[in-house]
Amino acid sequence: MKIVYLDNNATTMVAEEAREEMLPYLGRLYGNPSSMHTFGGQVHRKIETAREQVAALINADPEEIIFTSCGTESDNTAVMSAILSRPGRRHIITTRVEHPAVLNFCKTMARRGFRVTFLPVDKLGRLNPDELSEAITDDTAIVSIMYANNESGVIFPVHEITDIVKSRGALFHTDAVQIAGKIQVDVKKLQCDMMSLSGHKMHAAKGVAALYVKRGTRFEPYIIGGHQEAGRRGGTENVASIAGFGKAAELAKGHVDSGSSKMKDLRDRLQQGLLDTCPGARVNGDPLNRIPNTLNISFEYVEGEAILLRLNEYNICASSGSACTSGSLEPSHVLRAMGVPFTAIHGSVRFSLSRYTTEEEIDFVLEKTPPIIKELRALSPYVQEEGEI
């Protein structure tokens, strides 16, 4: 049976064009980009081409792009660099709904004596910039706030955030892994100081990501070693993945407008279809301001892992914020921060589309999901009779 892959916020299929771009560097072109000889030098040129392609996606200059190994490394590097390069400042601001790559890093810094403010979000998962204005001080070294949330899909007011952060002389880092390549991102307009991007969220391979660092920003490397990446990130480059990342970024740039409106149409069709056919369904996250590929929907009084495993029987791939899928007994920190009731958190399912998602796939999900919810509700002690709670 064909796989219906609606878990693109977790990872994406490697685009065929990106894979083709990688293959020579897994074969005959194995030279070290740092070598003096032509054999290595041609590999170095490929990395620089990829750097231009990734830079172009967010309207950065190529020198402002540092290749890293993953989004987590980019995030950790950004926050660490900010606090190391401004030793007088001991305060960090982030949000309660951040990806663990930032959230847990900041919690660790809190244990090491930094003051950390975790900004709340409202019921729709929105961030109020006034909360930031209140929290920020002259002691704030860095504000790290994601561009769009990976679970709810909600887009944060990053332009307003930049203005507030600038006014207090702090640095602003934004984790843009879920939004870059889906809608237009322009660092020249945004004027953030740092931005994280990830290859495998935009149809490149795993094991490659990037950190944008605005020219003139004081920077301290996180991985210390050789002179690679202009001394900003040691370690021999993941050449094949970088080559693929470049191609994937170029493809994404070409699809930003057309791909997004197609994704949005299909996402909205899925959302409406599920709301119409499944009793006790509710959408999590601001319906008016989400990335176009994400639908986080709760089916009340049924449990998310059970839904996922039933969907799995039809090779439909999605994810859930339920405690049972987390391995830690704790349900999604994002949905909890949004104040979603426990009845709905445990029954939350995230469908995340890609530009490759087809109408047939969405219709297949719309055909298979309602009976699954109905059957699981029949098992639930919280549902008395059909439709009644």
Add this chain to the structure above:
Amino acid sequence: MWEYTDKVKELFLHPKNVGEIKNPDAVGEVGSIVCGDALKLTLRVDRETGKIIDAKFKTFGCASAIASSTALTELIKGRTLDEASKVTNNEIAEYLGGLPREKMHCSVMGQEALEAAVADYRGEKPPQKEEGEIVCQCFGVTDIKLKRVIKENNLRTVEDVTNFTKAGGGCGSCVPDIEKILKETWTGKKAAEEAVKPRRKLTNIQKIALIQEVVEKEIRPLLQADGGDIELIDVDGNNVIVSFRGSCRGCLMSDVTLKNIEKKLRDLVSDELVVVVE
């Protein structure tokens, strides 16, 4: 992805004995929607022979919770209540060909639903509910339940205790208490209390200073690690007045947090302290 046995998958996709018996002879309800799993067991019992003629369940939970419910009902049907009472969570797990370690609490939930139903039939208080002291505030697990599950399943680590009972899997503040109970259970003696609490009566100034120290060194770092914070507003007699900050504000668990803060202050400063929110 969890590694489930074929039996678990089969009974999850095709559960048996689903539903509710009308006018049942016994009902056992355990779990809650907040915890993420709940089971309602209804029984039809032959009053003459004491045999369970029929058993049905309704379960809110993951695949292993649903499969465990089927296993439980299949295991007890046709047995007398006395025989059925001897069914352990291990038998439920064995019936399923095993459960992932992290999911063993699903089999424990099955056993507890049965205990509750048997107590209901006999007109007794539901077990555990009334007894013991709650150790894990997040999931409402008592010391009595912990000791029983630790012994029955030969558990040796906090991680295992969490897998089997969920205790310690929420905020984690009870992990030291679970360690203490593990030690008590297996060494048979009470762990030596670390004598931090001053024996002699404190002056007001000493008391306030000590409260301040405990709040700064013991309480705030824990809350800050979860994005929350607390401010000590005032000490009025034995009333410690605090105000929540950060993610503690409006948090669903803040009542639990408050209780934990009070416990800590009572342990380390004075038994008479009461913590109130400004």
